[in-house]
Amino acid sequence: MSARVAVVGGGISGLAAAHRLRALLGPDVGIVVLEQRDRTGGVLHTVDLAGVPYDVGAEAYLARRPEVGELLAELGLSDRIVHPTSAPASVRAAGRTQPLPAGTLMGVPTSAAKLDGLLSPDGLAAVAEEPQLPLTWERGGDAALGPLLRERFGPEVADRLVDPLLGGVYAGRVDSLGLRATVPALAAALDAGAPSLTAAADRATAGVPAPAGGPVFGAIEGGYRVLIDALVAASGAEVRLGTTVRAVERTPDGWRLTTGSVPDPAHLDVDAVVLAVPAPAVARLLADVAPAAARAAGEIELASSVVVALAYRAEDATLPGTSGVLVASDEPLAIKAATYSTAKWPHLSPDGLVRLRASLGRFGEVVDLQVDDAELVARVRADLATLTGTTAEPVAAYVQRWGGGLPQYAPGHLDRVATIEQGLPEGLAVAGAALHGVGVPVCIATARTAAERVAQAVAGRGAPSAP
Numbered sequence: 153m154s155a156r157v158a159v160v161g162g163g164i165s166g167l168a169a170a171h172r173l174r175a176l177l178g179p180d181v182g183i184v185v186l187e188q189r190d191r192t193g194g195v196l197h198t199v200d201l202a203g204v205p206y207d208v209g210a211e212a213y214l215a216r217r218p219e220v221g222e223l224l225a226e227l228g229l230s231d232r233i234v235h236p237t238s239a240p241a242s243v244r245a246a247g248r249t250q251p252l253p254a255g256t257l258m259g260v261p262t263s264a265a266k267l268d269g270l271l272s273p274d275g276l277a278a279v280a281e282e283p284q285l286p287l288t289w290e291r292g293g294d295a296a297l298g299p300l301l302r303e304r305f306g307p308e309v310a311d312r313l314v315d316p317l318l319g320g321v322y323a324g325r326v327d328s329l330g331l332r333a334t335v336p337a338l339a340a341a342l343d344a345g346a347p348s349l350t351a352a353a354d355r356a357t358a359g360v361p362a363p364a365g366g367p368v369f370g371a372i373e374g375g376y377r378v379l380i381d382a383l384v385a386a387s388g389a390e391v392r393l394g395t396t397v398r399a400v401e402r403t404p405d406g407w408r409l410t411t412g413s414v415p416d417p418a419h420l421d422v423d424a425v426v427l428a429v430p431a432p433a434v435a436r437l438l439a440d441v442a443p444a445a446a447r448a449a450g451e452i453e454l455a456s457s458v459v460v461a462l463a464y465r466a467e468d469a470t471l472p473g474t475s476g477v478l479v480a481s482d483e484p485l486a487i488k489a490a491t492y493s494t495a496k497w498p499h500l501s502p503d504g505l506v507r508l509r510a511s512l513g514r515f516g517e518v519v520d521l522q523v524d525d526a527e528l529v530a531r532v533r534a535d536l537a538t539l540t541g542t543t544a545e546p547v548a549a550y551v552q553r554w555g556g557g558l559p560q561y562a563p564g565h566l567d568r569v570a571t572i573e574q575g576l577p578e579g580l581a582v583a584g585a586a587l588h589g590v591g592v593p594v595c596i597a598t599a600r601t602a603a604e605r606v607a608q609a610v611a612g613r614g615a616p617s618a619p
Contacts, residue, residue, distance in 0.1 A: 154180045155610045158409055158422040159389070160397045160437070162187030163194020164592055165584040166428035167380060168223065168599035170387040173426075176607040183389040184420065186411065188396045192384060195557050195585075196592070198375030202463035202505055202548035205375040209459070209554070210592055211491065211509070212236070215370040217593035219600075220379075224372070227382040232374060235367040239473060239495045245270050245312035245480035249539060252478065255357075258335050259313030260301070262354040267313075275308035283348040291343045294563045297334060298327030304349050307482075316478035320489045322590060323455040323558045324515040325481070330563035373499050376592075400425060400437045406579060406613075423613055424579040424606035428599065430454060431559055431586040434572070445575030445582075448568040452586050454556035457513035458521050460532045461550040468544030469506040471495065476508075477539060485538065486520075486531040487512050505547065510535070515560055525551040559586040579609040 157173055159166045162185050170183050177183075185192075195209040213220045215235070224230050241252040246269070253266045261267060264279040271279065282304050297318070301310040315326040318334055332339040337356035338349070346352035372378050384391060398417070399410040407425050412418040427434050435450035475496040478489050490510040494501040501507060510532045513521050521528075529549050536542045569587050576582065581602035588594050 154182060155423040155613065156182035156184065156421075157424045157426070157606060157610060158407070158420060159183065159185045159426045159428060160400075160409070160433075161185075161194065161428035161584070162189070162192040162391060162393070163428060163584070163595075164196050164376075164380070164383075165595045165599045165602075166194070166426065167192060167383040167387065167389075168596045169426045169428055169583050169603045170389040171223075171226075171383050172600050172603035173607060174387045174389070176603060177610060179388070181610070183387060184422070185384075185387075185389045185391045186395045186397050186409070186420075187391065187393050190393050192391060192393070193376065193380040195554060196376040196380060197552060198377035199461070199550050199552070201461050201507060201550055202503075204500060204502065204505075204507065205377065206461055206493075206500065206507065206509075206550070207371075207375045208461055208509065208550060208552035209557075210376065211493075211497075212369045212371045213592040215367050217591075219593040219596040220370065223383075223596060224379065227379070227386055229372070229378060229382060232372050232378055234371050234373050234497065234499050236369055236371070236475065236496045237498060239475040239492075242472070242474045242477045243270065243312070243316055243480065244477050244483055244485065244539065245316075246272070247483075249472070249477055251474075253313075256313060257338055257353040257356050259309070259315075259317045260335065260338060260349060260353040261305075261309060261313070262350055262357060270312055271308045275306060275312075278304075278306040279309065279350065282350050285348065287348055289342045294330050294332040294339070294566075296327060296563050297329050297331045298325065300331065301326065301349070311482040312480040315481040316488070319481065319514055320478055320511070322515075322560060323457040323488075323511075323513060323554075324560050328515060328560060328562055330561050330565050332563075333561035333565040371497060397437065400427075400441060400580075402441055402577070424581075424609050426581050426583055426599075426602045426606055428583045428602070430556060430584070432556070434582055434584075434586065438576075441580070442575045442577060445572045448571035448575070449582075449586065451562075451568055452565070453515070453560045453562070455513070455515035455558045455560055456518050456521060456553075456555045457511055457557055458528055458554065459509055459511050459552045460528055461507070461509040461552070462529075462532065462536075462546040463548040464506045464508075464542065464544060464546050466504050466506050468542070469508075470541045471506060471508070472540060481514070485535045487535045488514060490532075490536070490539065508536075521553070558590055579606060581605040
């Protein structure tokens with residue numbers, strides 16, 4: 153009998169794992185993807201915005217990592233790769249919108265230069281004086297980034313620079329994010345003996361070789377749905393939508409997954425399992441089979457957010473010539489960032505309409521998002537009026553809520569991940585954004601690693617593998 157592998161979770165991590173499993177194990181192995189939602193893709197979601205496919209989850213990927221480009225090439229989709237324009241980014245702080253300054257590492261300054269106007273005179277003085285402050289750092293240690301920044305620089309660097317940048321990545325607050333997982337280059341420079349945060353940021357940025365060329369970011373023409381659909385087809389997996397996995401247990405021959413309702417359960421027996429689901433689900437499913445890993449996964453919290461996408465007639469939108477704006481956490485605005493898609497991605501305006509998206513919500517702000525869609529659109533429009541002067545009625549709007557969409561990398565995150573990965577029994581693997589990064593390329597990398605782990609287990613049981 154041919155082997156069978158279950159992949160729990162039909163997002164990018166689960167589908168990339170299924171695709172890699174097919175390549176490793178060949179055409180005869182059964183691959184079943186179990187997805188709780190009524191669609192595949194997870195937090196990658198392409199919708200119709202005034203007649204154009206538009207991503208309301210992740211919109212881009214880091215092109216200087218190879219994973220997305222390699223996967224698109226394998227799927228014959230390299231011609232779908234698009235890159236942004238050179239329009240600069242901006243930041244809203246101190247009641248002003250200004251260019252995002254150079255000379256920082258994820259907002260951590262290398263000096264006070266180029267921060268004039270973004271920071272107050274007191275804030276600039278604090279940055280200039282930071283190298284003279286005594287620094288206590290334990291090599292290999294970790295710290296909450298916000299308190300460390302406030303201790304060294306006062307409040308403005310944290311609120312006006314680092315929080316907007318990291319908030320855009322994690323939907324988190326700088327006060328609760330861990331330094332080592334979110335700004336690893338800074339932690340490495342401190343480990344190497346940098347005497348201050350500005351010195352550490354300077355060393356980290358100075359040690360980065362000049363780019364070999366090519367754009368930093370990429371996207372997919374037609375949206376991420378193109379990649380998701382291609383992965384489903386190429387994997388040859390049986391995809392079961394609307395299916396919640398309630399339990400995973402060992403059997404003498406492998407693993408049993410329980411789905412369905414409590415009164416009427418269904419069972420799926422497989423040789424191996426990949427869990428590509430959010431951390432709380434990982435914790436629940438591992439509770440009996442890998443208790444230490446489950447406890448570590450249970451410590452990873454999630455943040456909720458909302459994306460509001462709008463389309464305007466060109467004559468009604470007065471947008472600046474920037475790719476978008478990050479919003480400091482001490483600004484009196486509802487949004488945390490906006491992307492002016494028409495300026496950033498020319499392929500998203502084939503019809504002359506102006507399209508943009510704004511994000512709302514940070515870790516701990518769930519109550520602020522518990523309003524109806526009309527109120528969320530109204531909040532975004534009010535902020536756009538402040539930021540750009542645009543007051544017209546949009547011709548289209550789409551509201552996407554992401555409940556628990558992004559894991560929070562708190563201090564000690566890397567230790568928790570190590571506990572998860574080292575505590576898994578043979579034939580079971582974990583993939584996804586809860587591990588080594590929330591970006592699409594890193595999720596694909598975790599999926600490949602997970603697929604290779606379980607493929608080895610399946611092959612060891614005598615199942616056929618691809619040549």
